[in-house]
Structure formats: structure tokens, C-alpha cells
Amino acid sequence: MSGLPISRRGLLAGSALLLASTALPAIGRAQTPKKGGRLIVAADSEPRNLNPAIVASNGVFFISSKVVETLAEASFDGKDGLQPRLALSWEGSADGRSVTFKLRDGVKWHDGKPFTSADVAFSALQVWKPLQNLGRTVFKDLEAVDTPDKLTAVFKFAKPTPFQLIRNALPALSSVVPKHVYEMGKIEDNPANNAPVGTGPFKFAEYKAGQYYRLARNDAYWDKDEPYLDEIVYQVLPDRTSAAAALEAEEIQLAAFSAVPLADLDRISKVPGLKVITKGYEGLTYQLVVEINHRRKELADLKVRQAIAHAIDKDFVVKTIFLGYAATATGPVPKNDPQFYTADVPIYPFDVAKANELLDEAGYKRADDGKRFALKLLPAPYFNETKQFGDYLRQALAVIGIDAQIVNNDSAAHMKAVYTDHAFDLAVGPPVFRGDPAISTTILVQSGIPDGVPFSNQGGYKNADLDALIAKASETLDTSARTGLYKEFQKMVAADLPLINVAEWSFISVARDTVGNIANNPRWAVSNWADTFLAG
Amino acid sequence: MTRALTLLRRRLVGSVFVLLIVVIGSFLLLEAAPGDAVDAYIVSTGGDAGMIELLRHRWGLDQSELTRLANYLWALLHLDLGQSVTFSRPIRDVILERLPSTLILMGSATALSFGLGSALGIYAGARPGSFRDRFLSIGSLALYAVPGFWLGLVLIVVFAVDLRWLPIGGIETVASAKTGVARARDIAAHLVLPVSALGFIYLALYLRMMRAGMAEAWRQDFVLAARARGLPRRRIVLAHVARNALLPLVTMLGLQSAQMLGGSVVIESVFAVPGLGRLAQEAVAGRDTPLLLGIILVSAVLVIVINLLVDLAYAFLDPRVGAGEAVA
Numbered sequence: 001m002s003g004l005p006i007s008r009r010g011l012l013a014g015s016a017l018l019l020a021s022t023a024l025p026a027i028g029r030a031q032t033p034k035k036g037g038r039l040i041v042a043a044d045s046e047p048r049n050l051n052p053a054i055v056a057s058n059g060v061f062f063i064s065s066k067v068v069e070t071l072a073e074a075s076f077d078g079k080d081g082l083q084p085r086l087a088l089s090w091e092g093s094a095d096g097r098s099v100t101f102k103l104r105d106g107v108k109w110h111d112g113k114p115f116t117s118a119d120v121a122f123s124a125l126q127v128w129k130p131l132q133n134l135g136r137t138v139f140k141d142l143e144a145v146d147t148p149d150k151l152t153a154v155f156k157f158a159k160p161t162p163f164q165l166i167r168n169a170l171p172a173l174s175s176v177v178p179k180h181v182y183e184m185g186k187i188e189d190n191p192a193n194n195a196p197v198g199t200g201p202f203k204f205a206e207y208k209a210g211q212y213y214r215l216a217r218n219d220a221y222w223d224k225d226e227p228y229l230d231e232i233v234y235q236v237l238p239d240r241t242s243a244a245a246a247l248e249a250e251e252i253q254l255a256a257f258s259a260v261p262l263a264d265l266d267r268i269s270k271v272p273g274l275k276v277i278t279k280g281y282e283g284l285t286y287q288l289v290v291e292i293n294h295r296r297k298e299l300a301d302l303k304v305r306q307a308i309a310h311a312i313d314k315d316f317v318v319k320t321i322f323l324g325y326a327a328t329a330t331g332p333v334p335k336n337d338p339q340f341y342t343a344d345v346p347i348y349p350f351d352v353a354k355a356n357e358l359l360d361e362a363g364y365k366r367a368d369d370g371k372r373f374a375l376k377l378l379p380a381p382y383f384n385e386t387k388q389f390g391d392y393l394r395q396a397l398a399v400i401g402i403d404a405q406i407v408n409n410d411s412a413a414h415m416k417a418v419y420t421d422h423a424f425d426l427a428v429g430p431p432v433f434r435g436d437p438a439i440s441t442t443i444l445v446q447s448g449i450p451d452g453v454p455f456s457n458q459g460g461y462k463n464a465d466l467d468a469l470i471a472k473a474s475e476t477l478d479t480s481a482r483t484g485l486y487k488e489f490q491k492m493v494a495a496d497l498p499l500i501n502v503a504e505w506s507f508i509s510v511a512r513d514t515v516g517n518i519a520n521n522p523r524w525a526v527s528n529w530a531d532t533f534l535a536g
Numbered sequence: 537m538t539r540a541l542t543l544l545r546r547r548l549v550g551s552v553f554v555l556l557i558v559v560i561g562s563f564l565l566l567e568a569a570p571g572d573a574v575d576a577y578i579v580s581t582g583g584d585a586g587m588i589e590l591l592r593h594r595w596g597l598d599q600s601e602l603t604r605l606a607n608y609l610w611a612l613l614h615l616d617l618g619q620s621v622t623f624s625r626p627i628r629d630v631i632l633e634r635l636p637s638t639l640i641l642m643g644s645a646t647a648l649s650f651g652l653g654s655a656l657g658i659y660a661g662a663r664p665g666s667f668r669d670r671f672l673s674i675g676s677l678a679l680y681a682v683p684g685f686w687l688g689l690v691l692i693v694v695f696a697v698d699l700r701w702l703p704i705g706g707i708e709t710v711a712s713a714k715t716g717v718a719r720a721r722d723i724a725a726h727l728v729l730p731v732s733a734l735g736f737i738y739l740a741l742y743l744r745m746m747r748a749g750m751a752e753a754w755r756q757d758f759v760l761a762a763r764a765r766g767l768p769r770r771r772i773v774l775a776h777v778a779r780n781a782l783l784p785l786v787t788m789l790g791l792q793s794a795q796m797l798g799g800s801v802v803i804e805s806v807f808a809v810p811g812l813g814r815l816a817q818e819a820v821a822g823r824d825t826p827l828l829l830g831i832i833l834v835s836a837v838l839v840i841v842i843n844l845l846v847d848l849a850y851a852f853l854d855p856r857v858g859a860g861e862a863v864a
Contacts, residue, residue, distance in 0.1 A: 040710070046624050050579070055579045118573070133583040188594065194624070209623070209633055210810025212710040235710050238814065239805050241689060245704050248697045382579065411579045412823045440582065450585035454578050472794030 002198065003353045011429050019493070033516060037534035042243040043234035044210065051193040052175040053127040056134045058284060059208060060173075061526035062257065063234055066215055067110075071101060072170040074283045074435070074523045077265040077273060079523070080167055081338060081435075082372040085200065086176055092163025096477040099155040099166050101290045109178045109220045110203045120153040120177035121145035127187060133172065134439060138169045154179055162168040164479045168339075168436035170284065171523055196510040200529035201227035211236055221530070228533035244268055247510055253534070254511040254518075256525040261384065264509060273513050280519025283435055283508035284526065285334040288317070288326075288389060289444070291427040292501040295460040298373055303362035305497040307427075307462030309348035311400045312393065318503055321388045326505035329488040332441055334433050334504040343493035355400045364401075371402040379406065386428045389502070393428065420452040422460070431455050433504075437486045444480070445498040462497040543847055549732040549736045551840045555833065562832050565610070566825045567601050573823040574619045587742075595621045608826060618829040622822040627830040631812070635834065637707050638811035641730055641804070642796050646789070648735030650742055654785055657746025661781065662773045664751040671847025672743060684799055688806040695729060702728050706809035730807040732801055736790060742785055756780070785818035785852055790846035 012018070050057050052064040054194040072090070075083035087101040107115040109312040124145050128135030141161055146154040155166070166292070181192050195204050199222070202215035215233040217227055235252055238244050243259035246252040248271055260268055269276045290308065294300050314328035327335055331345045375397070379390025387408075393402045404426065409417055417423045432438050432455075443449060467493060473485035493499075509525065511518055516533045518524065573589045583591075592598045599607075609616055617627040656676070660669040679687075703709065708722050753759060754777060762772045764803035801813035812831055819828035 037738060047580070047581075054583050059580055116699075124549065131587075133581045135589060136584050136587060159764055175733075189624075205713065206809070208710075209630070211706060212639075214711045217727075231711075233711050235706065235834035236810075237705065237807065237808050242808060244691070245692050245697050249704050250699060251704055390657075395836075407571065410821060412567065412573075412576035412821070414571075415575040415579050421570075452588055453583070453585050455582050508768060 012324075027356075033531065033533040034535055035228050035533070037199060037228075038231040038233060039229050039254065039515065039532065039534060040121070040233045040235055041131075041254040042235075042237045042246060042252050042259045043213065044238060044240075044243070044257070046236060047459055048206075049193050050196050051127075051177065051190075052196075053123055053177045054131050054133075054188070054193065056132055056172050056175070058257070058526055059072055061523075063196075063213055063215075064175070064196050065200070066202040066528050067196045067204050067526060068175045068530050069200045071174040071176065073347050073521060073527050074165075074522055075284075078311065081519070082167065084526075086120075087170075090167065090170070090410060093167065094477075096160030097157050099163060101153045101155070102186060103151040105151055107199050109181075109199055110197050110218060111181070112176075112220075113180055114150075114179065115178075115199050116150040116174070117145075117147035117153040118150075119176055119179045122182065123174075123176045124153075124155065126182070127177060128173060132173065134169070134434070135173050136332045137443075138165065138173055138439060147334055154484070160475055160477055161475050162438075162474070162479075162482050164482055165436050165438050168434075169439060169528045170249050172434055172439075174177040177503075180264070202232060202528075203530045205231075222479060226530040228531065229529070232529065235519060247271075247274055247512070250499075250512070253515050254509065256507065256509045256516065258507040260327055260508070260510045263507070264339050265325075265510070268269050268510055275513055276398050277509040277511060279520050280505075280509060280521070280524030282336055283522035285328060285336060285433045285506050286335060286383075287332075287433060287501055288386065288401040288503040288505065289429050289431055290502060290506045291424070291429045291459055292311055292461070292499055293422060293425050293427075293459045294374070294462075294498070295422065296425050298362075298364060298375075301362050302496065303358045304364065304381070305500070306348065307358040307400060308397065308402075309497060310351045310358065311396045311498050312348075312500070313350040313396065314502055317389060317392060321385050321392060322503065322505055325508060326503045329501035329503070329504050331501055332444065332499075333490050333496040336504070337433065337435070338435060339435075340483055340490075342488070342490055345491045347494070348500075350526075352399055359400060366401045369470060370401055370404045374403040374405060376423070377404040377406050377426045377428070378409065378414060378418055378424040379428040380418075380430060381409060383409055385505070386430050390428050393426070396405060397417060399532055415454055419454045419456070422451075429455065437489065438474055442473075442489070445493055447471050457498065459498070462491075463496060463498065466492050466496070466498075514516060537755035543851070547840070547844050547847075551837075553788065554840065555836055558836050559609070559829055559830060560605070561613070562829055563605050563825060566820070566828060568822070569820075572597050572834050574827070575586070576821060577622075585626065586823055594787060604825075605743075606748055608829065612833075618826040620819075620820065620824055620827040621825060621832075622824040627647065627827050629816070630827065631830055631834055634810055634812050634815050638797075638800060638804070638813060639807060641734065641800060642793070644727060644731040645738070645800075646793065646796060649738035649792075650785070650789055652735075653739040653742025654746045654782070656739075657743040658696050658778045660743065660751065661747040661750025661777070664747070664754065669747065670826065673747065676740035676795045677741045680738075682737065684733060685802045687737065688730070688803055689730045691733055692806070702726075704729075705806075707809050707811075728807075730803050730809055732805070734796070734803045735787055737799070738796065741788060742791065745785055745788055746778070748783055749784055751778050752775040753780045767780050783850070786846055786849055786853065790843040793842040794835075796833050797838070 007441040039328055043057055047060045050060060050064050050153040052060050054069050062529045071083045071087035073085050074081055074083045086104055088104055089102045091100045103117055109115055129139040129142050141157045141159040142155060143158040182190055183198050201218055202222045203218050205216040206214040217230045240261055243255040244264045245257055265276050268274055291298050298304050318326045318328055329344060330347055331527055333340045334421045336342055355485040359372055377390060377394060390406055394406055397404045417425045431444055445457050447457045447467055469489055473482055474483055514535045515533045516535050521527050573595055574588055619626045620630050623630050656672055660672040692704050695702045703726050707726055714722050759776055762776050801817055804811045804814040816831045836848060
């Protein structure tokens with residue numbers, strides 16, 4: 001199966017697909033997998049640490065997920081949206097204090113040593129819990145991992161921990177690294193962080209800084225038929241325009257993570273031999289969010305926040321900034337999430353008159369020059385779209401008499417200004433939804449987070465009821481009760497607007513026709529590519 | 537020979553001070569930029585407060601600016617450039633790995649712009665005011681006005697994407713395992729486009745300078761004398777007019793080397809050349825102060841060495857220069 005070629009006519013279909021339930025199988029002409037070949041892929045950055053057990057981020061996974069495997073991977077049609085990898089099954093106890101993993105037999109590390117439950121215990125306790133960016137939160141109550149035999153690992157939690165959360169965390173947070181490689185010396189300084197050793201279908205072969213990474217086929221992979229490819233080469237192409245040119249010149253065969261800018265997709269979709277694929281990122285949804293500094297007296301007023309929400313034309317943003325490759329948002333959980341999303345929340349249709357009315361009611365009348373008050377607006381520089389939305393927001397606010405001054409910073413400076421110094425009134429941010437609100441979403445609105453923590457509530461927002469709801473959900477074990485609480489959470493956030501969710505988007509892949517089995521799971525770009533092949 | 541040695545000695549003493557000022561100045565400037573290496577890193581990963589504190593401590597960013605500057609200078613005294621936080625490797629290794637690409641790119645581009653620029657300048661300046669003079673002057677100015685990245689992109693679209701004569705980027709074919717002559721040819725093919733993009737832009741400078749110098753020289757008495765002696769025009773152009781116009785170009789060459797380093801940042805990004813310019817950009821984005829200082833130091837040394845060579849060449853071309861120093 002191959003992906004879905006997109007034309008201009010197909011734009012709407014494309015965005016609908018992005019939203020459609022995750023169970024849609026890929027459409028396209030069938031190809032029979034073929035062995036061999038080198039797949040050359042564009043890479044736009046070079047992560048400084050390639051250990052996915054320490055740095056659970058898409059930039060690292062893009063390369064390392066082919067080398068280091070997780071306990072389970074996301075799936076379009078598997079139970080609970082998962083398919084087995086290193087673990088064959090997972091079972092949570094009723095009291096929420098333990099989770100039992102049955103592990104795959106006959107798996108070997110790339111250096112030939114056998115993979116056992118000791119590796120899982122080591123990874124969980126020594127790496128995920130103390131060192132991993134996301135694991136430090138999700139596994140904070142992990143107390144011990146019992147290993148009754150070589151193929152069983154039992155996670156023991158000090159406090160009841162929802163099994164649903166652990167399950168949802170498996171695809172991104174459970175990369176297993178070899179104990180025998182990491183047990184000597186400091187884990188952070190281990191050379192394997194830059195040349196990872198795993199159990200995956202590909203071995204880490206070579207890295208030339210500024211040029212390329214090369215992964216080579218693991219002949220001893222546990223799935224005897226896979227991988228199909230002999231090699232994967234990531235060619236470092238730092239310039240945003242070069243990925244498209246390299247695809248056209250047939251120097252590379254795949255550009256993932258929207259390495260080809262949205263504005264080029266229409267043209268490139270017409271190039272013979274290339275296909276544009278919008279699937280395969282359903283599990284990696286980014287959210288376009290207006291972050292609000294509630295320390296500003298005007299913004300502490302709910303009416304003002306509602307007015308801002310009404311002033312934003314979300315459809316326009318999706319059509320003009322994202323060229324249709326996105327969806328409008330209603331709240332803090334994206335529409336394409338199969339477990340938690342609810343549409344039953346207060347909504348803020350685009351309505352300038354209403355916005356003006358609300359501002360008048362709040363007591364911020366227009367001065368003689370037509371302006372009510374001025375704000376400092378900091379768009380995050382990480383994506384073209386966040387910057388463009390900043391420009392749009394400035395114009396939208398001008399219409400309702402709010403004079404927003406844009407402050408442009410580079411990544412590090414933006415980080416410091418917004419999340420440490422709080423030197424902003426409004427900011428545009430792209431938080432990521434990671435399959436469960438407790439992983440990285442509730443933190444966006446929860447109070448009591450220390451200064452300097454990125455992608456968290458640094459706007460000084462405090463709502464005791466919302467805090468209580470988040471706390472309750474974090475210890476609710478029953479899956480449906482927990483899901484219900486997060487639906488309630490979405491309602492409260494949409495009602496009180498600690499931040500404004502504008503749109504949800506994900507990435508686009510462009511590949512040559514010859515690349516097969518693309519986008520066959522919701523985290524395809526960061527999955528192991530064992531079944532990816534090159535035809536003809 | 538003594539003249540050269542005296543020059544060398546004086547330059548070295550001066551250079552140490554220049555380098556010291558460059559290092560301290562750059563350090564303070566980079567410190568003044570908002571955000572540090574941990575801020576830059578955490579953008580791509582996220583993380584909680586404890587992790588951020590841990591990283592600041594591990595990367596030594598919890599020390600005061602003064603302590604870090606003192607530590608850096610002390611290490612520098614022992615010829616140790618320190619450890620890069622973005623690469624978790626010794627800075628010396630990181631820079632040495634990138635230096636050849638930049639040197640070969642800069643060297644070829646300088647040779648192209650200087651060689652072709654002065655040759656065309658002689659051609660234009662041989663008959664100032666003629667059609668070919670005007671055509672070349674305007675043409676080269678147009679090239680000079682073109683932004684480097686744009687010229688690079690146009691070259692890519694035409695020669696790499698449409699015609700497919702040349703590779704679109706990189707310094708060599710990735711993971712090709714080529715060696716010897718095959719590898720050299722591969723690298724040469726990869727260099728054609730970036731060298732052209734970088735070289736053509738600066739070509740105008742040399743062309744205009746050569747042409748202006750020659751137009752000036754034509755009016756000098758010695759040219760009149762040469763003509764009166766009945767020398768062939770060709771000889772007058774090359775040996776008398778052009779030679780006299782050449783000196784300022786050599787000065788320009790020295791000045792240009794520094795600019796070329798700056799221009800290569802853009803060209804290296806567009807053509808994905810793993811060089812120092814791109815490394816510098818990454819160092820700034822990642823707030824990797826020691827790495828950036830290392831790059832600046834190496835670049836400064838490079839510029840100083842080139843200018844020293846230029847001075848020596850100058851002394852060679854014009855015996856009047858440095859005559860005083862030789863006596864002293």
C-alpha cells in the first residue's frame with residue numbers, strides 16, 4: 001500500500017483525512033514488498049543526543065526509532081491503538097499499582113547479547129524515570145520493576161497510576177536501551193547516546209556531522225522477514241528549500257516532517273514520480289495556541305479573553321496559513337484524538353461585533369485613535385506557521401482596537417522571554433498533544449509550575465477548580481471515568497480560556513512513488529520502518 | 537627575508553591583542569543575547585524544572601559569567617578550546633572536521649572571483665569607455681547586487697534540478713565510500729555550484745577595481761612614455777597599466793577574506809556544505825558560547841594569516857612598501 005497523492009482538488013479531502021478516525025487504511029495501488037536498497041531521507045536537524053530513552057522527541061525518534069525499539073508502537077487498528085514491539089502484552093492491576101509486561105522471546109541486541117526483562121527494568125528505573133524529558137512526569141511514582149523471569153517485567157508504582165496513561169505513553173516513552181552498555185559510568189555521558197545500540201531493524205552505522213547519518217540492516221532482527229531495506233541514509237539539508245529540490249533531482253526519496261514547505265506542495269504534487277502524503281502523523285498532533293499572560297490586568301478579565309477568541313477567524317487561519325493542511329481547534333484536545341476529544345465545549349465563532357461588545361462591557365473603551373490598549377505579542381519562531389499566525393493575530397486584534405506589537409526572537413530568546421522572564425502579554429506557541437492529556441497537555445493550564453519550564457503554564461493562570469479536576473483525573477484509575485474527567489477538563493478550559501486553541505496540524509511527507517509502506521501507522525515517521533521498502 | 541621576518545614579528549605581537557579583544561568581546565556579546573544553551577536545547581525536547589536545573593549544572597551554566605570567562609581564557613592559555621555543549625565533543629575536533637570544507641570553498645571562490653574578476657577587469661580596462669567595458673561593468677554590478685542565497689537557489693534549480701548536471705548540495709555524495717581520484721572528482725563536482733554562487737558575487741569588486749585602476753593608470757606619464765617608446769599595446773596594457781592597477785586588488789584580497797567567511801554562512805546553508813559558517817550559525821542558535829568563540833578564534837587567525845600573506849605579497853609586488861621597516 002502506498003499513501004495518498006494530493007492535488008489542489010484534494011486539499012479538503014486531505015484535511016478531512018487528517019481528522020478522520022485513525023482506523024482508515026491507506027489508499028493506493030498495491031505494491032509487493034521488495035528486499036534491498038538504500039533509502040535516502042532528508043534530515044533538517046542533527047540532534048545532539050540520539051538516545052530516545054533520554055530524549056523522547058520527534059527529532060530524535062526520526063532517526064533513533066529505527067535502532068532502539070519501544071515496548072509498543074501506535075497502530076491504526078490495534079487494541080487501544082497499540083501494536084506489540086518488545087512487549088507482547090501488557091496488563092494493569094485493578095489497584096493501579098502494577099503493570100505487567102510479557103516480553104518478546106528471541107530478541108537480541110545489536111551487539112549479539114540477549115534482550116531480557118533486566119534491560120526493561122534498567123531502562124525504566126535508571127533512564128525513563130530520572131532522565132527522560134517526559135518520563136520524569138509519567139513515571140514519577142514508579143518504585144520498582146520486578147523481573148520474576150527473563151521475559152516478564154512488573155512495574156510497581158508507589159501511588160495508583162492510571163493504566164490508560166501508561167498505555168498511551170508506551171509509543172513515545174518506552175524506548176528500551178541495553179543494560180550491559182549503560183550500567184558502567186554516567187548514563188548521560190555514555191558514547192552510545194551518540195551511536196545508539198538497540199534491538200531495532202536497523203543498526204546505527206555511521207554519522208558524519210553536517211552531512212549524514214547511515215543506518216544499516218540488522219540481519220538478526222527478531223522479525224525474520226524484516227527489514228526490507230538494506231540501508232537508510234539521512235542526508236542533512238538545513239535549508240528549507242533544498243529538500244524539495246533534492247526530491248525533484250532524485251537525490252533523496254523521502255522528505256518527512258514537512259521538510260517541503262506547505263507553499264511548495266501544490267507544485268511538487270504535480271511532479272511525476274513524487275507523491276504528497278498527509279497520513280502517518282495522526283499520533284503527533286501539534287496545536288496552534290495563543291498563550292496568555294494573566295498577570296496583565298486586561299487579560300485577567302475573561303471578557304477580554306473571550307473577545308480575543310471571537311476576533312480570530314479560525315477557518316481563515318486554516319485555509320490561508322496552513323493552506324488547508326490543518327483543522328480548526330475547539331479546545332485543548334485535538335479533534336483527531338480517538339479517546340478523549342469532545343466537541344461539547346463552549347465555542348467562539350468569528351464575530352467582530354461581539355468581540356467589540358465584550359471589550360466595551362469589560363470597560364476598555366476605544367480612545368480617540370480607535371485603540372483600547374496595547375499588548376506585546378511574541379510568536380514562537382519554531383515554525384513558519386507560528387510566525388505567520390503572529391502576523392495574522394496582530395491584524396485581527398487591530399480590528400477590535402487592541403494594538404499588538406510583535407516581538408520576534410530566535411528559539412532560545414523566545415524560550416527565555418516567555419517561559420522564564422514572562423516578558424509577554426500574548427505568545428503564539430505550538431504545544432504537542434501526545435495521546436494523553438496527562439503527558440503534556442494539562443501542564444499548559446495547571447498552576448504551581450516553576451519558572452523556566454517550557455510548554456507549560458507560565459502565564460500565571462490559576463484556577464482552583466481546574467487544578468482540582470486535573471489532580472482528580474491523574475489518580476482516577478477507571479478508564480471511562482478518567483476519560484470523562486478529561487472531557488470535563490476540555491469544557492472548563494474552553495469556558496475560562498486560560499489559553500486559546502486555534503488550530504491543530506500535523507506534518508506532510510513527500511516521497512518518490514517507489515517508496516512503499518509509507519504512513520501505515522499513526523506515528524509512521526518516528527516508527528521503526530521495518531516494513532518500508534523500495535520498489536523498482 | 538629580514539623584511540618578511542620583521543613584518544611577521546610585528547604582526548604576531550599585534551595579533552595576540554587583537555585575538556584577546558575578539559574573544560572577550562564575542563563572549564560578552566553572546567552572553568548579552570537572551571537565553572542560554574539550556575533554553576536553546578529544551579525547545580526541542582521540553583522538560584521539567586528539575587531536568588533544566590540538572591542540565592544547567594552539567595553544562596556549567598550555573599556559574600557566573602566572570603567565572604566562565606576566566607575558565608575559558610585559562611583553558612585557552614593551554615591551547616584548549618574546551619567542550620562543545622551542542623555536540624558534547626571537544627571543540628577542537630568539531631572545528632577541525634568542518635575547517636577543510638570552508639577552506640576549500642573559500643579558497644576556490646576567492647581564486648575564482650580574483651582570477652576571473654581581474655582578468656575581466658583588464659579586458660574592460662584595456663579600452664576604458666568602450667562597449668565591452670560598459671557591458672562588463674553593468675553585468676558585474678548586477679551580479680553584485682544579487683543576494684547570495686538567491687543566486688545559489690537559481691543555480692540549484694537550473695543546473696541540479698532541471699539539467700541534473702551537478703549535485704544539489706553537500707560536499708560529497710553521502711555515504712558513497714569513494715576514495716582517491718573518484719572522491720576528489722566527486723568533491724569537485726559538488727563544489728562547482730557553491731563556489732560559483734560565492735565567487736560570482738565578489739567578482740564585481742575585483743573587476744571594478746581593476747578597471748578603475750587601469751583607467752587611472754592610462755592617464756599617467758609613464759604610460760605616455762611607454763607609448764612614445766612605441767611599445768606594443770598589449771605590452772603596455774599588461775606590463776605597465778595592469779601591473780600598476782594590481783596593487784589595490786591585493787589589499788582587497790585581504791579584506792575580502794574576512795567578508796568571504798561571512799558570505800559562506802549563507803552559501804553553506806543553501807548548499808548543505810558542512811563548513812564553519814554553518815557551524816557558527818548552529819553555535820549561535822544553540823547558544824554554544826565556547827564553540828562560537830572557538831570558531832571566531834579560528835576565523836580570526838585565518839584572517840590574520842591571510843592578511844600577513846597579503847602584506848608579504850604587497851612587499852614583493854611593490855619594492856617601496858616595507859622598505860622603512862627593513863631598515864628599522
